[in-house]
Amino acid sequence: xxxxxxxxxxxxxxxxxxxxxxxxxxxxxxxxxxxxxxxxxxxxxxxxxxxxxxxxxxxxxxxxxxxxxxxxxxxxxxxxxxxxxxxxxxxxxxxxxxxxxxxxxxxxxxxxxxxxxxxxxxxxxxxxxxxxxxxxxxxxxxxxxxxxxxxxxxxxxxx
Amino acid sequence: xxxxxxxxxxxxxxxxxxxxxxxxxxxxxxxxxxxxxxxxxxxxxxxxxxxxxxxxxxxxxxxxxxxxxxxxxxxxxxxxxxxxxxxxxxxxxxxxxxxxxxxxxxxxxxxxxxxxxx
Amino acid sequence: xxxxxxxxxxxxxxxxxxxxxxxxxxxxxxxxxxxxxxxxxxxxxxxxxxxxxxxxxxxxxxxxxxxxxxxxxxxxxxxxxxxxxxxxxxxxxxxxxxxxxxxxxxxxxxxxxxxxxxxxxxxxxxxxxxxxxxxxxxxxxxxxxxxxxxxxxxxxxxxxxxxxxxxxxxxxxxxxxxxxxxxxxxxxxxxxxxxxxxxxxxxxxxxxxxxxxxxxxxxxxxxxxxxxxxxxxxxxxxxxxxxxxxxxxxxxxxxxxxxxxxxxxxxxxxxxxxxxxxxxxxxxxxxxxxxxxxxxxxxxxxxxxxxxxxxxxxxxxxxxxxxxxxxxxxxxxxxxxxxxxxxxxxxxxxxxxxxxxxxxxxxxxxxxxxxxxxxxxxxxxxxxxxxxxxxxxxxxxxxxxxxxxxxxxxxxxxxxxxxxxxxxxxxxxxxxxxxxxxxxxxxxxxxxxxxxxxxxxxxxxxxxxxxxxxxxxxxxxxxxxxxxxxxxxxxxxxxxxxxxxxx
Numbered sequence: 210x211x212x213x214x215x216x217x218x219x220x221x222x223x224x225x226x227x228x229x230x231x232x233x234x235x236x237x238x239x240x241x242x243x244x245x246x247x248x249x250x251x252x253x254x255x256x257x258x259x260x261x262x263x264x265x266x267x268x269x270x271x272x273x274x275x276x277x278x279x280x281x282x283x284x285x286x287x288x289x290x291x292x293x294x295x296x297x298x299x300x301x302x303x304x305x306x307x308x309x310x311x312x313x314x315x316x317x318x319x320x321x322x323x324x325x326x327x328x329x330x331x332x333x334x335x336x337x338x339x340x341x342x343x344x345x346x347x348x349x350x351x352x353x354x355x356x357x358x359x360x361x362x363x364x365x366x367x368x
Numbered sequence: 369x370x371x372x373x374x375x376x377x378x379x380x381x382x383x384x385x386x387x388x389x390x391x392x393x394x395x396x397x398x399x400x401x402x403x404x405x406x407x408x409x410x411x412x413x414x415x416x417x418x419x420x421x422x423x424x425x426x427x428x429x430x431x432x433x434x435x436x437x438x439x440x441x442x443x444x445x446x447x448x449x450x451x452x453x454x455x456x457x458x459x460x461x462x463x464x465x466x467x468x469x470x471x472x473x474x475x476x477x478x479x480x481x482x483x484x485x486x
Numbered sequence: 487x488x489x490x491x492x493x494x495x496x497x498x499x500x501x502x503x504x505x506x507x508x509x510x511x512x513x514x515x516x517x518x519x520x521x522x523x524x525x526x527x528x529x530x531x532x533x534x535x536x537x538x539x540x541x542x543x544x545x546x547x548x549x550x551x552x553x554x555x556x557x558x559x560x561x562x563x564x565x566x567x568x569x570x571x572x573x574x575x576x577x578x579x580x581x582x583x584x585x586x587x588x589x590x591x592x593x594x595x596x597x598x599x600x601x602x603x604x605x606x607x608x609x610x611x612x613x614x615x616x617x618x619x620x621x622x623x624x625x626x627x628x629x630x631x632x633x634x635x636x637x638x639x640x641x642x643x644x645x646x647x648x649x650x651x652x653x654x655x656x657x658x659x660x661x662x663x664x665x666x667x668x669x670x671x672x673x674x675x676x677x678x679x680x681x682x683x684x685x686x687x688x689x690x691x692x693x694x695x696x697x698x699x700x701x702x703x704x705x706x707x708x709x710x711x712x713x714x715x716x717x718x719x720x721x722x723x724x725x726x727x728x729x730x731x732x733x734x735x736x737x738x739x740x741x742x743x744x745x746x747x748x749x750x751x752x753x754x755x756x757x758x759x760x761x762x763x764x765x766x767x768x769x770x771x772x773x774x775x776x777x778x779x780x781x782x783x784x785x786x787x788x789x790x791x792x793x794x795x796x797x798x799x800x801x802x803x804x805x806x807x808x809x810x811x812x813x814x815x816x817x818x819x820x821x822x823x824x825x826x827x828x829x830x831x832x833x834x835x836x837x838x839x840x841x842x843x844x845x846x847x848x849x850x851x852x853x854x855x856x857x858x859x860x861x862x863x864x865x866x867x868x869x870x871x872x873x874x875x876x877x878x879x880x881x882x883x884x885x886x887x888x889x890x891x892x893x894x895x896x897x898x899x900x901x902x903x904x905x906x907x908x909x910x911x912x913x914x915x916x917x918x919x920x921x922x923x924x925x926x927x928x929x930x931x932x933x934x935x936x937x938x939x940x941x942x943x944x945x946x947x948x949x950x951x952x953x954x955x956x957x958x959x960x961x962x963x964x965x966x967x968x969x970x971x972x973x974x975x976x977x978x979x980x981x982x983x984x985x986x987x988x989x
Contacts, residue, residue: 243422247453279506286503290496296544297490340453347460351467378657385650394646401653405660412664444663447612451656454619458649461623465630465645469638481639 213263221263228256236337240329246336253341258348266352275349278342285339292331370411377404391466391476395459402455406448413441421445489530491541491554494564494603495617497523497530502596509589517579520592524575524599528568535561536967540609540986548987549673555609555986558971562821563606563737565968566828569952570728571599574721577836577945580938581720581843591631591719598624598725602733609986611659611746612669618655618734622648622701625730629718640717644710651700651707658693661686675746675983683747694742695756702735704794705764708787712771715786716779716848720839723779727786728832732824736790740797745975745982749801757798762904764791769911778838778848778919782831785915788908789827789874795901796820796889797976803896804977812896814973819888821972826881826956830873833949837867840942841923844935850919855928860937864924866950871916873953876909881956 232252239245261269381404384397421442423435466476473481501523508515534556541554556564575595582588601621608614626648630641663669665686666677678687696707703711711731715723743753768788775781800817803809840863841856842848857864873880876887886909893901937943959968975982 243420247449283503283506287500290500290503293492294496294500297492344456347464351460351464382650385646391642398646398649398653401650402656405653405657408657409660409663412660443669444660447660447663447669450612450616454616454623457623458619458626458645458652461626462642462645462649465626465638465642468630468633469642472635472638481642 217263221259225256225259228252228259232256232337232341236333237330239333246333247340249333250337250340251344253337254344254348257345261348261352266349270349273345275346278346278349281338281342282346285335285337285342289332289335289339292328292335296328371408374404374408374411377407380404389477389479391469391478391481394478395462395466398462399455399459402451406451406455409444409448409451413444415440488537488539489534491539491556491607492543494527494530494607495600497527498596498600498603502593502600505589505593505596513588516589516592520596521572521575521579523596524568524572527599527603528572531561531564531568535565536971537561538971538985549668549670552613553609553670553986554607555671556607557975557982557985558973559737559741559821559975560606562825562968562972563733564603566825567599567602567606567729567733570725570828570832571595573832573836573945573949574724574728576941577724577839578719578721579941581839581942584843585631585719591628594624594628594631595722595725597621598628598730602730605733605738609672610670611662611674611742614738614741615652615655615659618701618738619652621730621734622652625722625726628722629714629726631719631722632717636713637717640710640713644714647700647707647710651697654693654697654700658690658697661690661693665690671741671746672983672986675748675980676987678747679980679983687747691743691747691753695739695753698735698739698742699760700735702731702739702790702794703787704735704760704790705767705787708764708767711787712780712783715783715835716777720779720835720842723782723839724832724835727783727835728828731786731790732793732828736793736797736824740976744801744979746980748980749805751802751805754798754802754805757794758802758901759798761791761793761795761798762901764788764794765904765908766791769908769915772915773911773918776850778841778850778853778923779835780848781850781915781919782834782838785874785912786827786831788912789823789831791908792886792889792905793820793824793827795905796823796892799889799893799896799898799901800976804979808896810977812892814977815888816892816896817976818969818973819885819892821969821976822888822959823882823885825959826873826885826953829949829952829956830870830882833866833870833946833953834874836942836946836949837863837870840938840946843938843942845932850922852929853923853932854926855924856932856935857924859928859932859935860924862937862943862947866946867924868920869950869953871920873956875913875916877913879954879957881953884957884960 232249232255234249235244235252236246236249239249257269257273260272378401381397381400381402384400385394386397388394388397415438417438418440419438421439423432469481470476475481501519505516505519508519536558538557540548541556542548543552543554546552578591578595582591585591598621601617601619601624604617605614605621608617626641626645629644630637659669662674665684666674666681668674668677683691700707715727718726739757743749743757747753765788768784768786768791772781772784772788775784796816796818797820800813800820803813803816838848841853841860844860844863845853845856847853869880873882876883886905890902890905893899893905959965978985
């Protein structure tokens with residue numbers, strides 16, 4: 210794949226940044242507005258897919274290599290599990306217990322601030338990372354469509 | 369009535385998945401079934417003229433009772449979101465297996481892909 | 487010792503995602519980690535026998551949040567899952583040296599274990615669906631792991647039928663939610679008890695039976711199993727046949743039919759019929775097979791039939807207001823057979839993997855006289871065959887005996903006759919395996935083969951010891967702590983909801 214014409218390349222290199230930023234916004238404001246980890250992650254991945262379409266697969270791979278993406282994938286999943294386990298360990302309360310919310314935010318005038326939902330934004334970030342990286346991996350591997358590619362990407366992360 | 373349409377969509381997907389010979393068409397049939405179920409779930413929670421189930425500052429001030437009476441049910445939406453994530457995963461896996469099978473057999477026709485019998 | 491229940495899901499899940507990080511440091515680290523995970527699960531599962539409690543995830547109280555429920559039936563299944571997965575994981579240390587991408591294999595394996603543990607513990611019907619999908623997705627990928635012609639074909643077949651099954655289950659979950667307004671199993675059950683079944687719920691029950699039936703390979707829905715199970719790598723075949731079809735199919739079906747909808751005459755007959763048809767069809771189809779693993783796969787269909795027969799017979803007796811003692815005896819037989827089958831069928835698949843690794847073939851006609859070359863494999867395979875055919879001191883005999891006693895006492899003499907007849911068929915089929923694999927002439931090209939060493943032998947021998955010793959589980963003390971609570975869960979039926987809400 211060589212990529213498309215210069216017009217498409219120029220425009221998409223600009224738009225890509227905006228899409229990426231929008232994805233981050235959707236993830237960070239997931240607890241206040243519609244959206245969240247999954248939707249934001251898909252948007253993040255789509256910015257890379259745009260790169261892949263405009264510049265060709267090799268260029269996208271240079272930007273975000275396969276091993277790095279799979280590391281990010283795992284990091285997202287582990288972060289998500291870590292948030293859940295923190296709830297378990299923090300005062301021996303409970304798996305997925307929203308410890309930040311219960312310990313530090315209850316009773317303060319916190320509603321509708323960016324920092325108002327305790328662990329939920331953290332989980333959203335984790336899911337966004339996971340979904341973005343794994344969706345990118347899926348599309349990349351499918352576009353390779355040849356040798357050394359294993360089926361079995363595992364984005365069955367629970368939302 | 370609308371539920372019946374959902375069921376119709378479901379049966380169309382099932383028909384496609386069961387009768388078609390092309391692997392990709394089978395996958396499409398399965399996805400149509402999946403989306404029929406998702407649609408059904410969403411419609412379960414829908415309420416005519418309802419609002420999105422997100423509490424705003426004004427809702428808090430005017431009391432939550434009124435909000436609860438007019439908002440749609442958020443639970444099916446969460447379920448659908450999860451179901452979509454899962455179906456995305458299985459779709460990716462199915463397509464990748466289709467691609468690999470095409471590489472091996474050189475065809476998408478399942479009547480020609482039958483080494484396993486008995 | 488009371489472990490927080492999410493740990494059963496969290497350990498394999500976290501390990502599964504840690505493994506790719508260590509993949510670069512060499513296979514050894516990843517393998518050790520994965521084995522540690524399964525062994526710790528085994529320890530936890532043994533520690534949690536006989537306990538029952540409800541865990542509210544995130545401290546949301548029951549109707550609002552997701553809950554995990556550990557009761558007798560769950561702990562029995564947890565035990566079976568962890569025994570089989572520990573053995574299969576240990577076996578794959580050596581066996582998987584012929585494949586590449588070991589970290590991916592181990593990750594998928596652990597994801598499958600996480601999904602199954604989740605299915606068993608979940609007290610929420612949608613969560614059950616999610617975990618079921620995690621386990622099934624991992625198993626689809628694992629069936630196609632070899633990426634050869636047949637693996638891909640089998641994987642696609644399995645995946646299409648499995649996905650249709652999952653969608654049926656999702657549709658049923660949606661119908662149940664629409665009709666009862668709850669996703670929590672206990673609350674659904676309560677709503678059904680107070681309002682009765684309406685057509686929507688009956689339809690949902692039908693969809694559940696078809697969906698879980700597809701996962702369990704009950705007979706009209708079994709087409710994928712004889713393709714999928716032989717195509718996977720041997721430890722995965724052991725997992726799929728030994729435990730996956732039981733967790734995703736039989737357990738989930740029993741949970742839904744007994745504890746949520748409540749057993750009725752029609753569903754009791756239906757389960758019994760599924761069991762009997764499965765036993766007969768599986769046994770007859772297995773006769774004609776010349777592929778070793780395919781024969782074992784058909785035999786799995788037949789053996790799952792026994793489990794369904796026990797559970798269905800028990801349900802039928804309960805629905806007829808018969809003697810509860812015989813109902814619980816039948817269910818005890820079914821559940822004991824489930825545990826037994828998990829052990830000896832996974833052992834048989836492991837031995838078939840060992841044979842395949844040594845000889846490079848699965849065709850019975852190309853083998854023969856392997857008894858001298860593979861002594862340990864031969865011994866373990868014989869123990870497992872004796873167990874599955876129901877030769878007295880071994881485990882399979884006791885569960886079949888219980889089933890026969892229960893059906894005779896309850897007055898179903900023809901059921902007892904079928905059990906004995908299929909048992910005879912099983913004996914003949916495994917004599918065929920013994921005859922063609924281990925006895926007779928050694929072919930020219932197999933003169934040089936040697937026994938496999940290391941982890942494979944340890945896994946096979948320990949499972950064979952279990953086969954011999956499983957009969958001891960029926961001694962009163964062990965029976966009271968392992969089986970009695972599990973049987974009670976099914977016999978009590980819909981009072982499950984009161985138990986869960988009260989806990």
